[in-house]
Amino acid sequence: MENRFSVLNTPDPGEFRQKFKVVLFLLLVIFSVLLIRLWFLQIIKTEELQQRSESNAVRYRKIQAMRGLILDRNGVLLAGSLPSFNVVYMPGVVKDHEQILNRLKSLYEKQSLPVEFDSSLPKSVRPYMPIKLEENIGMEKVAVVETNSLSLTGVYIDVSPVRRYPKGEMMAPIIGYTGEVCREDLKKEKGGYTLGDISGRHGVERVFDEYIRGKNGAELIEVNVYEREIKNLGRIDPVPGNNVVMSVDAGLQKVAWEALKGKAGAVVALDPRDGAILAMVSAPSFDPHLFNVTFSPEQWRGLLNNPRAPMINRAISGQYPPGSVYKLIVAAAALEEGVISPDSKILCTGAYRLGSRTYRCWRRHGHGKVDLHRAIVESCDVYFYNTGRMLGVDTIAKYARLFGLGSPTGINLPNEMSGIVPSQEWKLSRMEQPWLPGETISISIGQGYNLATPLQLANAYAALANGGTFWKPYLVRRVETIKGRILFEHKAEKIGTLSLSNNTIELLKNALWGAVNDKRGTGRAARIAHVDVSGKTGTSQVVGLPQDLQARKEIKFTEFQKDHALFVCFAPRNNPEIVIAVVVEHGGQGGSVAAPIARRILNAYFAKKDKEQATMAKKASDSRESY
Numbered sequence: 276m277e278n279r280f281s282v283l284n285t286p287d288p289g290e291f292r293q294k295f296k297v298v299l300f301l302l303l304v305i306f307s308v309l310l311i312r313l314w315f316l317q318i319i320k321t322e323e324l325q326q327r328s329e330s331n332a333v334r335y336r337k338i339q340a341m342r343g344l345i346l347d348r349n350g351v352l353l354a355g356s357l358p359s360f361n362v363v364y365m366p367g368v369v370k371d372h373e374q375i376l377n378r379l380k381s382l383y384e385k386q387s388l389p390v391e392f393d394s395s396l397p398k399s400v401r402p403y404m405p406i407k408l409e410e411n412i413g414m415e416k417v418a419v420v421e422t423n424s425l426s427l428t429g430v431y432i433d434v435s436p437v438r439r440y441p442k443g444e445m446m447a448p449i450i451g452y453t454g455e456v457c458r459e460d461l462k463k464e465k466g467g468y469t470l471g472d473i474s475g476r477h478g479v480e481r482v483f484d485e486y487i488r489g490k491n492g493a494e495l496i497e498v499n500v501y502e503r504e505i506k507n508l509g510r511i512d513p514v515p516g517n518n519v520v521m522s523v524d525a526g527l528q529k530v531a532w533e534a535l536k537g538k539a540g541a542v543v544a545l546d547p548r549d550g551a552i553l554a555m556v557s558a559p560s561f562d563p564h565l566f567n568v569t570f571s572p573e574q575w576r577g578l579l580n581n582p583r584a585p586m587i588n589r590a591i592s593g594q595y596p597p598g599s600v601y602k603l604i605v606a607a608a609a610l611e612e613g614v615i616s617p618d619s620k621i622l623c624t625g626a627y628r629l630g631s632r633t634y635r636c637w638r639r640h641g642h643g644k645v646d647l648h649r650a651i652v653e654s655c656d657v658y659f660y661n662t663g664r665m666l667g668v669d670t671i672a673k674y675a676r677l678f679g680l681g682s683p684t685g686i687n688l689p690n691e692m693s694g695i696v697p698s699q700e701w702k703l704s705r706m707e708q709p710w711l712p713g714e715t716i717s718i719s720i721g722q723g724y725n726l727a728t729p730l731q732l733a734n735a736y737a738a739l740a741n742g743g744t745f746w747k748p749y750l751v752r753r754v755e756t757i758k759g760r761i762l763f764e765h766k767a768e769k770i771g772t773l774s775l776s777n778n779t780i781e782l783l784k785n786a787l788w789g790a791v792n793d794k795r796g797t798g799r800a801a802r803i804a805h806v807d808v809s810g811k812t813g814t815s816q817v818v819g820l821p822q823d824l825q826a827r828k829e830i831k832f833t834e835f836q837k838d839h840a841l842f843v844c845f846a847p848r849n850n851p852e853i854v855i856a857v858v859v860e861h862g863g864q865g866g867s868v869a870a871p872i873a874r875r876i877l878n879a880y881f882a883k884k885d886k887e888q889a890t891m892a893k894k895a896s897d898s899r900e901s902y
Contacts, residue, residue: 333508334496337471339435340489343516345450345479347525348752353446354480359437359567360417362392362409365429366400376408379427382419410568411437437567438473438480442525444560445532448588449523449552449688449750451478452563476566478588479519479750482687486754486762489516517762520752522551530879531556534872539860540839541589541729544876547737547845547854549767550746552686554876555730557589591684591691594726595858598813598865599654599797600841601675601721603739603783605663606647608674610779614665617782620644623657627716634660634716637814651786654797654812656720663719668710671718672698677774678735679745680727685770686748694731697724722816732843733856738773739783740809740845740854745771787811788848800870801844803877809851810844810873812865837861842869846877853880 345354362379369375376394383390392408400406408430409416420432438453440446454476456468468474472491475484492513497505531542531554544554561578578586587593609615625641627634636642636656642649650658663671675681681696695701697718699710717723730748738745747768754763773780787809791798797812816838840862845851855873862868 334498336494336496337469338492338494338510338513339473340491340513341436341515342438342453342473342489343487343757344518345487346518346520347523347528348521349524349526350520351525352441353521353523353525354450355439355441356436357439358434359411360414361407361433361435362412362416362420363405363431363433364408365405365431366396367429369428372396372400375428375430379408379420379430382423382427383416386415386419388415388419405433407433407569438563440563442528443564444562445528445556446523446525447478447560447563448557448590449478449555450563451480452476452566453480454566455569478688479521481689483519483751483754487516487519490514515757517754517756519754521750522546522553522752522765523555523750524553526883527554527876527879528556530554531872531876532558534875535857535859538862539583539589540858540862541593541856542858542872542876543590543729543733543856544880545733545737545748545854547741547746547851550734550737550748551752552748552750553853553880555588555590555750557587557593559583559585561585588688588690589858589860590729591686591688592728593858593860594692594694594728595839595841595860596723596725596815597721597727597732598815598839598841599656599721600732600811600813600843600865601718601725601727602651602654602659603787603811604675604678604680604735605659605666605671605719606651606786607678607775607779607783608666608671609662610647610782611674611775612666612670615647615662617647620646621650621658621661623655625657627657627660629664629713629716632713647782648786648789651783651811652789652793652796654790659719660716663715664712666719668715668718669698669700671715672696672701675725679738679771680731680735684730684734684748686730687750691730692728694728695724695726721813729856729858732841732858733854736811736843736845736856737854738771739780740851742777743773743775743780744769745773784809784848787844791844797866798842798844798870800866801842801874801877803846803874803881806846806877806881807848808844808846808874808877809848810842810855810870812870813841813843814863814865815839815841817861837863840865840868842866842873844870844873844877846881852884853877 341356344352347353364376366372373394376392376396380390380394396406417432420427420430424431440450453473456470456472456474460468460474461470469491474488475481480487490513492511494510495508497508527544531544535542535556535558539558541558542554542556543552545552610617622644623636623642625636625639627636634656637654641657642653642655645653645655645658649655675696680694682693683691697714702708702710702724714723718725734745734748747770749765749768751763752765753761755761788807790796790812791801791808791810798810801808801810838861840859841857842865843854843856845854855876857869857872859868859872
């Protein structure tokens, strides 16, 4: 039995050899494939793999610092930062750029997402310099890129802070905007900028960029061939920027913005006691968020060439004929020079004749005999035609410069304009022509070559209102760290004195009070309850008018040929706290258009003050009761 069993279980040598050959063949095939693959990687792909292992394994990544906050005087947020997601491509990872980018494009199209990048890269691409394909994308695109990361070699999501402006267009001309540094910034020895940094490009963002921008951090990360992070090898945390507290009241700014809505022009409200800007509006404005993404040259040119000029801060860069607002300066010059006395009367018949030309008063039938007070209250043109002729252009220019016109106020904002104070020397130098007597008549009522910015007009009236002191206007009260340590604090800066006699100042202030409060005052629309307002209206012509009255009536002006409307005021009459200058481009009459805007701002200012005083009084009363 044993022999029979052993014979039956003995394997066939032929069958064993057959199976062995099959296994051996399979091993040889596998070994050959491995050998060929090794040869391919070692010989054919050596350079590429070596480049990947040496260049792609470790990446230096800059960590953008969070810019500091910008707050109004009451702590209301005007500018802050939020995380932004960007689609970035590392071109050195693959050779066929268009294939990868077209794949991303098709993935977007499948999800009905807009494609906002060009699938053909420029020829000057550096292999290991990342390229931003899209900036500030939504979460839908983030999901697409992350979900399909294995098929999108070299494409990844980068997170960086982006600026947010809760008040939008309302604050844009003074807050400004941010953008990637330009070549000029990179060339600055003390700038400390590197390629790709974000800096302030306009307004307070630009002027105080050194404080706001913070210090960037950095990290070393190990990545695989698909640019996916494996581990962090080291990190230096960024230092956030410092916070800026402005003098502007966001609530008052909103009132001024809404009052001017639909019109082009500017509003400036400042404190005549120290030069603090309480509100500064320029309209039309722009959306500062537009600059969070890269602008094409065509888009930038379109914005700059917009006929409505939204990029200009009209409060400091808009130059306008001051119209009858300028009569205050002519009156001051006449009183100080002794050309007239407060009681001197001039007959206004509705016209003033010089040579063959007739200069009209705004009131067709004239004002009759008027003295200085009434001439300012009712804005009599003929009175100032006569007064200006007696003074002469150079004397008027002297007092215009005394009121701060013709030179910047010095506010810490870029692009402030100087305006124009014409004189005989100025015209000869500028136009190589002598001064004409008729030109003196025009500048006597703020027309002709006269130009001033709304801020200059506000500052001139502020000096008169406070008794003769020019304060340097300012927008930023202080800069502080996130822990509250003060790095910079504005101190009221006296920049000049209005060298007029106290008697002249009081006469002019009384006349300005009458312009708003007398029955015939041109600024009656600016009156508010329980507060004495003083001010002066102005209407400046944009185009010349014919002397014939009937011809004037028949003129049909286009939108850009209508007169500018102006109004400058201060309140209260004694110990004034606020000065407001309003300019409405092509708005018409100062009394009916600009003065009501000032009234809305005054109402808001004093209503808030009354509310704050009532709250403080209640707290004091509650404290006494508890004691």
